[in-house]
Amino acid sequence: MSKLEEAFISVIVDRSAMAKIFQMADASNLVTELRRNFDAGVTRGYEWRVTQLKKLLVICDKHEPEIVSALHDDLGKPELESSVYEVALLRNSIKLALKQLKDWMAPHKAKTSLTTFPASAKIVSEPLGVVLVISAWNFPFMLSIDPVIGAISAGNVVVLKPSELAPASSSLLAKLLKQYLDPSAVRVVEGAVTETTLLLEQKWDKIFYTGNSRIGRIIMTAAAKHLTPVSLELGGKSPVVIDSDTNLKITVRRIISGKWGCNNGQACISPDYILTTKEYAPKVIDALKKELEAFYGNNPMGSKDTSRIVNLNHFDRLSKMLEEKEVSNKIVYGGQKNRENLKISPTVLLDVPLDSLIMSEEIFGPLLPIVTLNNLEECFGVINSRPKPLAAYLFTKNHKLKKKFTKTVSAGGIVVNDTAVHFTLPTLPFGGVGESGIGSYHGKFSFDAFSHKKSVLFKSFLGDSAIRYPPYSRRKLGLLKTLVNSNLVDTFKVLLGLS
Template sequence: MAVEAATLSQGLRASFRTGRTRPAEWRAAQLKSLVRMIEEKEDDISNALNADLAKPRMESYLHEISLAKGACIFALKGLKNWMKPDKVPAAITTFPSTATIVPEPLGVVLIISAWNYPFLLSIEPVIGAIAAGNAVVLKPSEIAPATSSLFAKLLPEYVDGSCIKVVEGGINETTSLLEQKWDKIFYTGNGYVGRIVMAAAAKHLTPVALELGGKCPVIVDSNVDLHVAVKRIAVGKWGCNNGQACIAPDYIITTKAFVTELVDSLKRVLVRFYGEDPLQSEDLSRIVNANHFNRVTKLIEDKKVADKIVLGGQIDEKQLKIAPTVLVDVPLDTQLMIGEIFGPLLPIVTVEKIEESIDYINAGTKPLAAYLFTKNKKLQEDFIANVSAGGMLVNDVALHLTNPHLPFGGVGDSGIGSYHGKFSFDCFSHKKAVLVRGFGGEANARYPPYTVEKQKILRGLINGSFFALILALLGFPREKR
């Protein structure tokens, strides 16, 4: 595979060097083809997502298919403006001149995607890479084999196969790909593999974008519309792939005085959403595979954790399903409270005063997303000012990623870089500084031999003195020819 990966990389680099991917017409043609692919193959995409995750058709459309199509259309509308050089002011020291920032494609990029949203998290970075004019290799996740196979089948039918490739496979194939030199690597997944990707990239000084995760907190104040808040939390947790989402709520923080009311509301809403026996609900995704099912079940098999379950906890190994599970005041030294859950378990941490929640969040690693439900404007202001997260949302969860005008990405342990909308274009572009001067406007003061008079003029220029500029343009002190 190492030889094949090298050949693949070299072939794409040769295609890129022909300039094939640079014209706006080529970029737009690929994006239009992707829109057509999504429209024509919606059933195939839904079937693949159902095969990989038992994902309900409505969830597949809302959370993956519609967002992917929307990203394509947004890029098509903005492409020509995004590609234009950005004019910026020229400095007095370079007068007369023009200065621009020219976006140019990085070259040949590698995109390694995740299994939990295997269609959207594969295609959206590809959209950005194409819009920016790059040649692309997509490595879908082998943990979602049906979607990976679908990409391998469909993309060659719809896009330029000389510049856009799909590589299927597991660890061996990914390792071989990482051994090659790329102009950028975009990885979506967990921090453990993220470190492996960074180490491989460092050997070639390749820039990376890492879309990771973390323990996304939800602060629930008592001053809130509880019914609305709980519905939004529930659909953001269990309606997003049954908790298998990087921006799904990982835990709730509320006050000891309010926790009983919150739990009771969660019980009512979950029965309404998934019935008395949620394991039989067709609206609840399964755990992706046996390994992840065993990982999540072990979290609640811990005696210190099992005693804290106040709702749910049922499992069905045959279906790989775990019911929505709520826990209260789980010991902080358990694995459930230490690592990212990435499943249908929702622990609730209680504090005496809701203001303590900000310090609790800041004591841990920076999350990919942080959420707050409150009508208290002061609490909202403190939350926005003092919590560091990749993104945040007040009085809802997850929806910030649907706004293409907002960057989506992590900070610290939750990721490096961002994408979505124009941020995807920027992610795969180099912003090249360009300064253009004519042969006039010579300032003799910049040339040796240096004198006191020249130093005064140069200091004036650096400090923005118009008088010094005039002297420099007039050739003072006079140059002897």
């Protein structure tokens, strides 16, 4: 038995022991206690929110080496990916919240009309209450803390359930959040299916989940019992369309960065398959081979610049995709596997069957099929015939094609001439559409995801009109219709008997 298998079994045993401790009563008591603290107003003030955000910043600043180490233990992540794509992005997210929180919290004036005159109105952002964040294993710090930033900024109390598939990261998250954040308002519950199930039995004011669509459906079913709103950050098969007029070297480098440079393809926005013409495909393949060798060497299995597959289950799932009949002979680059080390080399395939597993399921790994077309216009039919993806990518210099792609393709987000970088922009909402997700977050959108926009109208006792009260008449009807339509001219006509 390998060391990885022993470690995996050890994690299962540890989680089983925890399941015996964390019972339904514990989950219920946890939510009851947090709701009591929320009702007491612990989290509503600006100062409390700022204090917690600053402590999250301290975690990023003081504990980056521990975070990098945990990510390496769980996923074999290169230090650059951990420091930049997890810690640095979190640091930016926290700083943005600290800078703009007062503006986010401030009530916004709303226009009134003749119907309510004299009056004033505003929109007030209020916290939803007690929220649950269930995060994913592939970016365990970013995908855990980033939603928590939004929940805290909005003034909620929050329970974080990290993924058990990244045990070192889960343990460190529990330790650091307990050490730095207010325990009366922020808690971490570790564990696996049992713990998650017990938490989902409780009544929450919002559930935020990052993961796959299968679990997303389970989350929605549990939330429906209490009519709890959900944000589901899921995934899907994100296509990459390559036009023949593109800068091919830069194109493939950016595809490699978004695919193998993002946790070895284990990212929800990683390119999932390439669409290009039959004529141009050989050039794309040659360019991919050349740049992959430049990045990862002649022996990519030994490269320290790619993450490993998270566990044996996912390794076997990916292997099954590769070994499927009529797929295994489509490999044009890579295909090497080492089950003991959980390593699969960067692998490119050409013209796999569209009904194969690798084209039917989200890959979430280092495999990249290329599907060839007679002409690039066919890409729209292929993409739109499938569930809406979390991201869609296009490489071209053609302005008409850019315009048609952004207008015709429905996806959570679209990037032209790059991959995955939209995730880093807090000014853009990040989220899916259809089967790739519900709701969005990042920056102000995170604050909004955990807030209720409460409408408030202040009405004066002056100007009370008899036309709204019985007995009703044709004249009252005419006046009310013109007032509701905010039409001053027609209102005067009715008053003067001209209409």
